[in-house]
Amino acid sequence: MSVPILEVVDLHAAYGRIEVLRGVDLAVPRGAVMALLGPNGAGKSTLVKVISGQKKATSGDVHLGGVHVRGAQTEELARLGLCTVPEGRSVFPNLTVQENLTLMSYAGVSAEAVLETAFAYFPRLLERRSQLAGTMSGGEQQMLAMSRALASDPALLLLDELSMGLAPLIVEELYDTVGRIAASGVTILCIEQFARTALKVADYAAVMSHGRVVATGEPGEILETMSDVILGGAA
């Protein structure tokens, strides 16, 4: 196995006095899709924030493609090929669809190419190119958000709670897109509470609990052994 695209070593992070990450170790191999599962408050979203540079870690290391990046600026990482889709609607509501897409060209692909890819994948966005993004439905907004992942050809894609607040049918569609992105060779770390949906597209799975990664492995065995940790057995 070559150098993992993402390697997290003994990462600690805290909100004030409350420590949320207590020594996270995680490696995502190149080209793989890894699902990161775990109950509320396990520290999944915090991990994404630390990796993407939005939050400072208190100790530990993050390597992207073998390069130590802890403490790097969010925008630097984004320009170097780390594509983060944060939880919630990650579009600019007061900009039109086309303007949203234009901004995606900061990641290093020309604006024309972004528009072309996005409209080819999601014809719906072409219909709505001059509509304000905030006035579209939740699913359409996530399409727009996923366009960034599709068009910018990232080295690593971080997806945080893609399914949040969406109808199950739309979630299925979105995960089809995730599968397509994965098929093009993009490495994906995907955080999800709907364990089954995420595990369908994942090559590996990791489970977080109380600020640590407590298990990693193939999706099947994780689902078998860890179902009591993931959502307390509800999955």
Next chain:
Amino acid sequence: MSTFIAFTIFGLFSGAAYAIVASGLTLTYTTTRVFNIAHGALGMVMSFVFWDVSVRQGLPPLPALLLVVGVIAPATGWFIQRFVARGLGDAPVSVSLVVTVALLVACIGTAQQIWPPAARTVKPFFPNSSFTIAGTNVTAHQALTIVLSGVVAAGLYGLLTRTRVGTAMRASVDNPELLRLFGGRPDTVAALSWAIGTSLAALGGILLVSQVGLDYYALTLLVISAFAAAVFGRLKSLPLTFAGGMALGLAEAYAKGYLPTDGLLSKVGNVIAPLFLFAVVIGMPQTQLRIGQVKGIVTAPVPSLRASAGWGAALVLGMAVYTAGMGEADLLLLGTAATYAIVMLSLVLLTGYGGHVSLGQFTFAGVGALTYAKLDEPNLVGLLVSALVAGAVGALVALPVIRLTGLYLALATLAFAVLMDKLVFQADFAFGFGGALTAERLSILGTRIESTQGYVLVMVVFFVLTAIALLTLRRGVLGRLLIALRDSPAACGTLGLDARWFRVGLFGLSAAIAGLAGGLFAGLRGTIGAADFQFFSSLTLLLFAVVFGVTSVTGALLGGYGLMQLPVQQSENPGVAGLLFVVISVAAILLARNPNGIASYVFRLGRLLEERYGTQVRARVPDLAGLGLPGRRDRSAATSAQDEDVWDEDADNLALIGDPGHTRSLEGTDGSPASRVDGRPEGPEGRGAHVAARG
């Protein structure tokens, strides 16, 4: 007909200049959510720089214009964004208002310091060329201004809608953190928008300076026109802002041309801009209720009734001893300080508890003083009526806030203050132009207080009584409501509270307190005039209140004394008169994010001393009940313990909330000088230190 065209062309000229200034303001606001009160003041400073470069140093006008608008102004804007305005967009409106007011005062101070008052003139561009349209002479300067405004409008429109960086400017308002995830740089984008905004302020100022003259205040006040135009454009639409500027320019020109030249109406021409602003604010549509976002507002301790009564008695006694045998001049100064302190109490109620900012608080004191002098009833009834009249006027000004909040209320008060300053106070039925009114000393229950010392003591007593009333209100149901409404109007709405009339009442009460101070002030001085209540005093008053702590009575007391010292120090050291303005502004900028101000450090020191020496002192002084000392013991034993709990709880909340917006606000201010002094525990280290300090 030809006069009409002449007025129209003149109106278009000033309208074009207003539009330039206003579009700069709108640009800064839409891209950073900071409404720059100092926008006009920046234009003023840049006009002085232009004078310096072109007239004093002899550069030809056009290169000088390019140098100022293209290099100096953008650099200033970048500097301000970097070191003053960064992260302000996320802060409560009151904080960004205070910071930009501080910037305004700093600009005026800087200008006065570098370019002391002297006769200076700036010639218009191409002074000798002009041409004729429809029988009317149009100067090249006027034509240039109108053309430039068109260029600015087109350029800004293109920038914001056709370029990526323009799109990023608008995106950074929505969600700067997401923009970073996209790979954009919100700070660079904000700096760019401040640079462009400042350069447009400079351009507008320089184009108008040949008309208005190089005056610190007149040029600063031009911003009222820009505010009006910007609000007309709902603070987001550039075309509407442009139309607003033009409409205002034309209205002013026609008013100058067609209104009668004597009587009150003749003065209306000077106040079209504030009137327009007032009208536009009232016409604004309803704003949404703000969702609560408590960002590090740590509640200042509220002492118990016994404690405050003890401290109040101690203050009155102390002042009685201190003022004994004091000279008349010093007594008058102390009385002035007491006036300021009472006006600041009204700010404690309005800003500290209520979260609203008034930019014209001293004007309400003026209303009170005017009523007191006109009424000629120098007794408690007269004083009460003065306060009531000021309160009623305050409620009237606050009527727009039935539907609007924060920024618009502040703008309404600013418009009101300028209106009173330029129109009403100078009118014949009020103080008269440059005139003064006489007022009698107050008599209480038939006893006239003749001696100045006695009068000052009465003022101190009024301060103490008002303070106790204020603290009682704060502890009661109304106080809880106030804090709740300040922190989350939306949550209050869901509880079924109708905040609208409550807010008007709050504003009226605060104005009434200011009016009380004004009445007392009139009695103290004997003669008062419009010059005592200029709008600019309200701005310095606000800054002093914030620096010394706008959430506590102690802060008001210290602030009143500080504000009284400002002119004293300025006349004693005329060489650094402007510099003192700058100092207080810098202090306000540094402290604005901690509304508890210097007073909170005084409290902290008091607690520290109490912890270290309290028990020893009490052991040596067995029982001194009723001599002011119990107040202190009370504080430490009961209240202080409670305060610390409040303090601690808030800090814990800070840590627990941890939502993205919140962490952004903490990290956004990271590294800026302001975040270091805001006295708010931020990281584990900060908290540790805090805990350690408490022992």
